[in-house]
Amino acid sequence: MQSLTIPEWCARHKLSRASFYNLARVGKAPRIMKVGRSVRISETADAEWLRARELEASLEKEAA
Structure with a gap:
């Protein structure tokens, strides 16, 4: 299984590190694991993070 660092993950999703930490602050960042x-x-x-965001977006669209 491959894993990503936070900067790699941010680059993959075209998000800033500040955005990652803002997501973490509100409980919407992906799960992390510490290796050393x-x-x-x-x-x-x-x-899982991507599916949750897709579901969130579809629910918001339905509510509008």
Whole structure:
């Protein structure tokens, strides 16, 4: 299984690191894991994050 660092994850999704930490602050960032001193995001956590954001967007669209 491959994992991403926070900067790699941000680059993949074209988000700034500040945006990542803002998402984390409100409980909407992907799950992270610590490997030694490194903080990583698994591909599974990334895929779950993406599905959750898609679901959130579709629910917001239905509510409008």
